[in-house]
Amino acid sequence: MRFNSVALLTALAAGFFSQATFASEISNRSPAAPAAPDAGKGAGSKTSSSAAAAKTTAAAGAGTPPASKIIKIVVGSPDRNKSLVFTPNDIKAAPGDVLQFQFSMINHTVTQSTFANPCMPIAGSEPNAAEIHSGFVPVGANQTTVTTFEVPINNTQPMYLYCAQGPHCMLGMVMTVNAAANQSFAEYKAAAAKATANVPATTVKGGVLGSIPAADAVPPPQ
Ligand SMILES: *[C@@H]1O[C@H](CO)[C@@H](O)[C@H](O)[C@H]1NC(C)=O
Ligand SMILES: *[C@@H]1O[C@H](CO)[C@@H](O)[C@H](O)[C@H]1NC(C)=O
Ligand SMILES: *[C@@H]1O[C@H](CO)[C@@H](O)[C@H](O)[C@H]1NC(C)=O
Numbered sequence: 001m002r003f004n005s006v007a008l009l010t011a012l013a014a015g016f017f018s019q020a021t022f023a024s025e026i027s028n029r030s031p032a033a034p035a036a037p038d039a040g041k042g043a044g045s046k047t048s049s050s051a052a053a054a055k056t057t058a059a060a061g062a063g064t065p066p067a068s069k070i071i072k073i074v075v076g077s078p079d080r081n082k083s084l085v086f087t088p089n090d091i092k093a094a095p096g097d098v099l100q101f102q103f104s105m106i107n108h109t110v111t112q113s114t115f116a117n118p119c120m121p122i123a124g125s126e127p128n129a130a131e132i133h134s135g136f137v138p139v140g141a142n143q144t145t146v147t148t149f150e151v152p153i154n155n156t157q158p159m160y161l162y163c164a165q166g167p168h169c170m171l172g173m174v175m176t177v178n179a180a181a182n183q184s185f186a187e188y189k190a191a192a193a194k195a196t197a198n199v200p201a202t203t204v205k206g207g208v209l210g211s212i213p214a215a216d217a218v219p220p221p222q
C-alpha cells in the first residue's frame with residue numbers, strides 16, 4: 001500500500017474532493033447526468049510498486065526515423081473544476097512511443113473501448129482485441145507520488161479510450177489515439193455522451209502501473 005491505513009486513505013479521498021464539489025462539477029457539465037459515485041467510500045487496494053522505468057529516447061542517427069517518445073497524458077486537468085478530461089485528449093502516436101498516463105487527481109481509469117461502443121470495454125465487442133485498462137487509481141491529498149500507467153504503442157491503429165468511473169465517460173472523459181478521420185475524437189465524444197452505462201474492464205491489462213515523484217508530474221499538484 002502507498003498509504004498508512006485504509007482509514008487514512010478513505011479520509012484523504014473524501015477530503016481531497018468533496019461530494020459537494022464533485023456534484024457541482026457534474027451538474028455544471030450535464031444536468032441530466034446520473035448521480036455521482038461515492039468518492040469517499042471503500043479503499044483501493046492497488047499496490048503501485050516500483051518507479052516507472054526512467055525511459056530515455058533512443059539516440060537517433062542521421063536518416064533514422066524520429067526517436068520514439070514518451071507522450072505524457074494527465075488523467076484530469078490543471079483546472080479542477082473542469083477536470084473530467086484527459087489532457088491532451090486527441091493525439092497521434094507512432095509505433096515505439098509510450099503513452100504515460102499520469103493519475104494526478106480523484107479516482108479515474110483509462111480503459112479501451114471500440115469506436116462503436118463507447119464506455120464499454122473493448123473485449124465486449126472484440127473478444128480477441130488487445131485491451132487497455134489501468135484499473136481505478138484513487139489519489140489522496142498531498143500525495144508525494146503520482147501513479148502512472150505506461151502503454152507501449154505497437155502500430156497506428158486507432159484507439160478509443162475512456163474513464164470508467166461513475167458517469168465520467170458520458171461527461172466527456174474520453175480520448176483518441178490515431179483516430180480515423182471518419183471516426184474522430186469529436187464523434188467518439190458525442191457518441192459517449194449518449195451511452196447508457198459506463199462499464200469498467202475487469203482486469204488491469206495492456207500497460208504497466210508505476211509511480212513518479214509528484215514534483216515530476218505534469219501539471220505539478222497544487
Ligand atoms: C475508486 O473508484 C472505484 C469505482 O467507483 C471504487 O470501487 C473505489 O472504492 C474507489 N476508491 C477510493 C479510494 O475511493
Ligand atoms: C470551482 O468551483 C468551486 C465550487 O463550485 C467554486 O467555488 C470556485 O470558484 C470554482 N473555481 C473556478 C476557478 O471557477
Ligand atoms: C495537505 O496539505 C495542506 C497544505 O499544506 C494542509 O493544509 C492539509 O492539512 C494537508 N492535508 C492532509 C490530509 O494532510
Ligand SMILES: *[C@@H]1O[C@H](CO)[C@@H](O)[C@H](O)[C@H]1NC(C)=O
Binds near residue numbers: 182183
Ligand atoms: C472510414 O474510412 C475508411 C477508408 O478511409 C473506410 O474503410 C471505413 O469503412 C470508413 N468508416 C466509416 C465508419 O465510415
Ligand SMILES: *[C@@H]1O[C@H](CO)[C@@H](O)[C@H](O)[C@H]1NC(C)=O
Binds near residue numbers: 132152153
Ligand atoms: C503493445 O504490445 C505490448 C506487448 O504485447 C502490450 O502490452 C501493449 O498493450 C500493446 N499496446 C497496445 C496499445 O495494445
Ligand SMILES: [Cu+2]
Binds near residue numbers: 084107108109163168
Ligand atoms: Cu474519471
